[in-house]
Structures are given as C-alpha cells and as structure tokens.
Amino acid sequence: MGSELFDLSGKVAIITGASRGIGLAIAEAFSDANAKVVLSSRKQEDLDQAAEKINSAGGEALAFAAHTGDAEAIHHLLEKTIDNFGGVDILVNNAGTNPHFGPLLTAEESHWDKILDVNLKGYFRMIKACAASMRERGGGKVINMASVSGLRATPGLGIYGVSKAGVLMLTKVLAVELAADNIQVNAIAPGLIKTRFSRALWETPSLQKSVMGDIPQSRIGLPEEVTGIALYLASQASSFTTGGVFVVDGGQIV
Secondary structure, three states: OHHHHOOOOOOEEEEEOOOOHHHHHHHHHHHHOOOEEEEEOOOHHHHHHHHHHHHHOOOEEEEOOOOOOOHHHHHHHHHHHHHHHOOOOEEEEOOOOOOOOEOHHHOOHHHHHHHHHHHHHHHHHHHHHHHHHHHHOOOEEEEEEOOHHHOOOOOOEHHHHHHHHHHHHHHHHHHHHOHHHOEEEEEEEEOOEOOOOOHHHHHOHHHHHHHHOOOOOOOOEOHHHHHHHHHHHHOHHHOOOOOOEEEEOOOOOO
C-alpha cells in the first residue's frame, strides 16, 4: 500500500527549468515513479539532451522550450502537452532567474522587472494555464519551488528573496482558491543546493565558508535530495496536504 501512494502511473507532469539541476532531478524521479514528463526551459538543445536521458532509461519524456515570461509560449507548451499526453496532472514551477547579486539598493528597475516576471508572475502564468486541464481530469498537484531566501533575509539576494516570498504567498492563496477543485498547491524551499544556478555561492571560497557555517549539516545539498519531498507532493500520498512550505536546507533555517 505504501509504495502505491507514491506511484504516478497515468499522470502527466510539466516541469519548468528542467534541463538540469533540481528540475531535471525531479523529472527523473517522476519518470521513475511512472509519470509521463514534459520538460521545459528556454533552450531546446539542452532539453532534448535531458529528455533523451529519461527516454533512454525507459521513461516517456517530451522536451519543449518555452519562456515562462511569454504567455504565448506557455500556451503552446500546454497545447503540445495535451496533444501528446492528453492533459496535465502535475505542475512543477522551477524556472528561475537572478541577474542581480549585491545590496538591494544597488539594483536597477530592470532587475526587479526581470526577476519578478520570471520567478513570480511566470509561476502564476503556468498555474493559470494548467488549472483548466487539472479540473477536467479531476484534480491536480502544483509544486512551486521557493527558497529559504523567501523565509529569511539573505545578503546579496534581496530581490530574489522578495520574489520567493511572493511565491510562498501565491502558494497559500491558490491552495485556498483551488481546494474545491481537488488541486493541491504546495511549495518547496531549498537551501544551498549544488546547481549551476547557485554556483557563485559554492564556488567562491569566502561565500561558501559563510554559508556553510550557517548549515548544521555542514555541507551543500544535492539536487537528488529535493526529489523525495517533490514526489510526495506530486503523489496521492499528499492528498490532504495543501498550502504547505517544505524546507530542504540541512537545518539552515533553524
């Protein structure tokens, strides 16, 4: 009975930011749990390689490039998903950007526009696009990738942190509004995970020393260590879990 709770057979999942890092690790975990996965990010070539990795392992993966800042591109992504797999059951909002690192007041208006458009409004656009299909299929799962930076101030990551704090409230509001449609909406807040996105933090010795001193486990997490909670939130096991924020940070928050 326990393993059946986490089985995603017959389910279709869209994962954004899925060509590498946490997004790809989640896509692989979902495929291992028998879901059909749609990988999306900005570059088709990178996505094709990621999808081939999953397909060669016996999974079913579709790669389709779409920028979450572009409503028309999202529309085409949904069309492609429905044409190939029939609908959407699970959405993982993982695409993100952070063109500004440094004191908040050194940021430009363009930094705010870019970060909020992708990290927050992009999540909204994706959920809005997928909700109708989820309703038609009797319910669904939305997993928003937040960050510990959305829960506490992180030096150098001011706008990014604001965007992730927004993701947390977006998650809570939509958890309430979509509950009647049997759509559960939850967020994962990772700490420092070893990905290309966070490279500046773990490749710069002074920054790494500072961050590592703040993590009780005294190490950096791996993308695969985020997949367990993602699988729980995508599966029937989390049918009574919505509006939650699940921290994966080696104890950093506490």
